[in-house]
Amino acid sequence: MSRQPQYTIKDIAQALGVSASTVSRALSDHPHISDETKIRVRELVQKHDYRHNALASSLRNSKSNTIGLILPRLSQYFPSTVATAIQNKLHGYGYNLMICQSNDSPEMERELVNALYASRVAGLIVSTTLYTNDFSAFDIFAKSNIPLVFYDRVPQNYPAHVVLGDDYAGGYAATLHLLQQGCRRIALLSGPLTCRIYQDRYNGYLAALKEYAVPFDQSLVYSHELTKENALKSSEAILSGTALPDAVFACNDTAAIAVVKTAKQHQLRIPEDLLVAGYSNDPRAEIITPSITSVEQFPYEMGEKATMLMMDLLQNKITQQGRYISLNTPVKLIARESSRRAGVGAVAESGEDMDSSAQ
Amino acid sequence: MSRQPQYTIKDIAQALGVSASTVSRALSDHPHISDETKIRVRELVQKHDYRHNALASSLRNSKSNTIGLILPRLSQYFPSTVATAIQNKLHGYGYNLMICQSNDSPEMERELVNALYASRVAGLIVSTTLYTNDFSAFDIFAKSNIPLVFYDRVPQNYPAHVVLGDDYAGGYAATLHLLQQGCRRIALLSGPLTCRIYQDRYNGYLAALKEYAVPFDQSLVYSHELTKENALKSSEAILSGTALPDAVFACNDTAAIAVVKTAKQHQLRIPEDLLVAGYSNDPRAEIITPSITSVEQFPYEMGEKATMLMMDLLQNKITQQGRYISLNTPVKLIARESSRRAGVGAVAESGEDMDSSAQ
DNA sequence: ACACTATATGCAATCGTTTGCAGGAGTCTT
DNA sequence: AAGACTCCTGCAAACGATTGCATATAGTGT
Numbered sequence: 001m002s003r004q005p006q007y008t009i010k011d012i013a014q015a016l017g018v019s020a021s022t023v024s025r026a027l028s029d030h031p032h033i034s035d036e037t038k039i040r041v042r043e044l045v046q047k048h049d050y051r052h053n054a055l056a057s058s059l060r061n062s063k064s065n066t067i068g069l070i071l072p073r074l075s076q077y078f079p080s081t082v083a084t085a086i087q088n089k090l091h092g093y094g095y096n097l098m099i100c101q102s103n104d105s106p107e108m109e110r111e112l113v114n115a116l117y118a119s120r121v122a123g124l125i126v127s128t129t130l131y132t133n134d135f136s137a138f139d140i141f142a143k144s145n146i147p148l149v150f151y152d153r154v155p156q157n158y159p160a161h162v163v164l165g166d167d168y169a170g171g172y173a174a175t176l177h178l179l180q181q182g183c184r185r186i187a188l189l190s191g192p193l194t195c196r197i198y199q200d201r202y203n204g205y206l207a208a209l210k211e212y213a214v215p216f217d218q219s220l221v222y223s224h225e226l227t228k229e230n231a232l233k234s235s236e237a238i239l240s241g242t243a244l245p246d247a248v249f250a251c252n253d254t255a256a257i258a259v260v261k262t263a264k265q266h267q268l269r270i271p272e273d274l275l276v277a278g279y280s281n282d283p284r285a286e287i288i289t290p291s292i293t294s295v296e297q298f299p300y301e302m303g304e305k306a307t308m309l310m311m312d313l314l315q316n317k318i319t320q321q322g323r324y325i326s327l328n329t330p331v332k333l334i335a336r337e338s339s340r341r342a343g344v345g346a347v348a349e350s351g352e353d354m355d356s357s358a359q
Numbered sequence: 360m361s362r363q364p365q366y367t368i369k370d371i372a373q374a375l376g377v378s379a380s381t382v383s384r385a386l387s388d389h390p391h392i393s394d395e396t397k398i399r400v401r402e403l404v405q406k407h408d409y410r411h412n413a414l415a416s417s418l419r420n421s422k423s424n425t426i427g428l429i430l431p432r433l434s435q436y437f438p439s440t441v442a443t444a445i446q447n448k449l450h451g452y453g454y455n456l457m458i459c460q461s462n463d464s465p466e467m468e469r470e471l472v473n474a475l476y477a478s479r480v481a482g483l484i485v486s487t488t489l490y491t492n493d494f495s496a497f498d499i500f501a502k503s504n505i506p507l508v509f510y511d512r513v514p515q516n517y518p519a520h521v522v523l524g525d526d527y528a529g530g531y532a533a534t535l536h537l538l539q540q541g542c543r544r545i546a547l548l549s550g551p552l553t554c555r556i557y558q559d560r561y562n563g564y565l566a567a568l569k570e571y572a573v574p575f576d577q578s579l580v581y582s583h584e585l586t587k588e589n590a591l592k593s594s595e596a597i598l599s600g601t602a603l604p605d606a607v608f609a610c611n612d613t614a615a616i617a618v619v620k621t622a623k624q625h626q627l628r629i630p631e632d633l634l635v636a637g638y639s640n641d642p643r644a645e646i647i648t649p650s651i652t653s654v655e656q657f658p659y660e661m662g663e664k665a666t667m668l669m670m671d672l673l674q675n676k677i678t679q680q681g682r683y684i685s686l687n688t689p690v691k692l693i694a695r696e697s698s699r700r701a702g703v704g705a706v707a708e709s710g711e712d713m714d715s716s717a718q
Numbered sequence: 719a720c721a722c723t724a725t726a727t728g729c730a731a732t733c734g735t736t737t738g739c740a741g742g743a744g745t746c747t748t
Numbered sequence: 749a750a751g752a753c754t755c756c757t758g759c760a761a762a763c764g765a766t767t768g769c770a771t772a773t774a775g776t777g778t
Binding site: 719720721722723724725726727728729730731732733734735736737738739740741742743744745746747748 | 749750751752753754755756757758759760761762763764765766767768769770771772773774775776777778
């Protein structure tokens with residue numbers, strides 16, 4: 001439809017009695033073009049509302065100024081904040097961002113990868129689905145020498161640049177904190193262990209237990225996608241048994257909230273009967289009663305870091321010869337009502353400082 | 360950088376001893392191409408991992424298959440849900456979505472409009488910033504005959520297709536509900552009245568008051584951007600005076616949460632001393648204690664509706680000759696603890712049905 | 719007057735895909 | 749056997765911007 005005739009560089013050239021090359025160069029402020037010509041060109045651009053055609057330009061240069069972003073979903077605090085950071089930062093470099101959601105479906109993800117390649121994005125930033133185990137769709141980016149950066153949910157056994165939160169430190173800090181409050185039966189509500197971030201948090205959990213010489217109890221570990229529904233089901237299982245845990249460490253805040261809700265239904269008081277900690281420091285963790293202890297991931301910083309890495313790769317500051325960068329962003333435990341036991345330890349009021357960079 | 364030589368249609372043509380036209384037509388399953396040729400082409404496409412170049416294609420057809428979306432920010436329930444709906448729906452039609460955040464800055468918004476035009480999106484969907492009053496940046500879309508759809512925050516005095524929630528009905532329903540609970544001094548925490556959605560909610564509020572013959576009291580109305588900080592300040596002002604209101608209707612849930620928080624600090628019990636209602640039915644409204652009554656806007660449906668309108672425009676099903684479409688999506692009041700007064704009226708447990716379509 | 723340089727511009731090809739038109743080969747009709 | 753028709757395929761010109769190379773003009777130095 002439409003096929004509106006466009007006002008192009010050629011039209012300007014014709015009107016001015018110069019060639020298209022001259023106009024093109026005038027617009028890009030080429031030094032070989034006289035000031036007078038530049039001014040005349042700019043005037044006409046103004047007058048006729050000439051618009052640059054990025055398609056033509058990208059085609060000719062085989063290079064666009066759009067970066068692709070694929071993530072599972074952005075309707076939550078962490079992912080949407082990362083996306084915002086990336087877009088804002090990229091904008092400063094003159095790049096546009098094309099945000100696409102995979103809805104946690106590997107098929108959708110694959111389609112998006114192909115679609116973004118088809119529009120020849122200059123680079124691609126990805127947080128994979130929970131279930132992506134075939135990363136071959138991304139091969140084309142390496143093959144075409146187009147920068148590819150993963151963050152948060154990064155591939156395993158697939159060579160790539162990655163930006164990660166310090167999930168091990170986060171899992172360790174949260175568990176340690178619960179142990180310090182006197183808990184010894186700490187249930188773990190983990191995401192799928194096929195995913196590296198959950199593995200790391202799990203390992204942090206194990207390490208903290210070991211440090212306190214608390215024997216590991218497999219029956220306290222639940223692992224599945226941390227949706228509200230799943231988490232409610234597991235919480236029910238955890239809290240309706242006979243041998244109740246004295247704390248639950250949930251690997252995201254949606255799950256932690258589910259635990260709190262379930263605990264209320266079971267007449268369990270938090271933190272008197274049960275301590276709870278979550279992950280991501282979702283704004284919801286703060287407003288709920290009781291407020292929930294959580295691990296801050298600094299998503300904005302994470303997005304900025306991923307963007308910086310992307311820019312470095314685009315500007316070839318980093319050799320791409322088989323060397324893959326792995327960046328870490330710190331985490332910080334924010335202790336709140338859900339884990340504060342009166343008289344136990346000294347927990348800062350506004351959040352206990354457990355910056356993982358100190359590790 | 361890179362300038363990797365690409366594997367193109369010409370390469371396939373050469374390898375097969377046919378012309379590029381034939382390959383192009385084979386790939387688009389043109390009826391004039393023999394099955395044998397099509398098969399041979401597809402085999403080679405597979406073998407060499409040929410990738411369609413959407414840039415070249417779009418340039419040639421002066422038409423891309425990307426739709427632009429500009430919104431103030433997506434780090435909240437309502438906007439991110441709308442965006443998700445739009446992307447999912449568009450995907451079904453073979454279109455990609457380019458999501459861009461204006462951060463509520465008119466300058467940024469303008470830049471994004473231009474950038475999206477530069478990449479010749481096939482259509483543009485917009486929820487404007489709170490402060491956009493100059494819509495001339497959008498002129499180019501009308502002039503180029505590129506479909507433009509606004510939703511939620513739509514322009515005033517600018518001819519365009521719009522998709523709106525029934526904000527009048529929402530404001531009316533929430534206020535009426537508070538009145539039915541016996542409240543007579545209902546404070547209003549409104550967004551800027553330069554924005555149509557807030558005007559409409561305000562008018563709904565006024566209409567309900569009038570119906571109950573409650574005199575309008577200007578001193579109960581606060582109007583400003585509904586950020587957490589602003590809302591806390593206004594809540595403080597509202598609740599620290601001597602003539603307290605008996606209810607607050609906040610025009611988003613962030614503000615409603617601020618009211619609840621401030622009320623707690625003032626030792627006011629909700630709903631015994633103060634009733635509270637919000638807007639948007641953010642998930643936070645449900646998990647907070649007390650849970651907050653709110654107006655559900657059905658953002659997913661709204662996104663789908665905006666997408667359908669866009670598709671109709673793209674397919675020219677709708678004449679664009681100066682006739683502008685305006686679609687409404689219904690709203691529904693969800694009554695919760697924050698507004699349930701024991702023994703007053705009959706309020707459904709899981710949400711009072713006040714579907715605005717019944718209006 | 720000549721060679722040389724600096725400055726400003728134009729020519730034409732290129733990026734990869736699409737499509738109107740033309741045309742060749744084969745089949746069918748009368 | 750000539751015309752008409754069908755079925756495939758190719759030619760070449762777009763789409764709009766960019767850029768290496770060639771060139772024209774003016775200015776400088778000897």
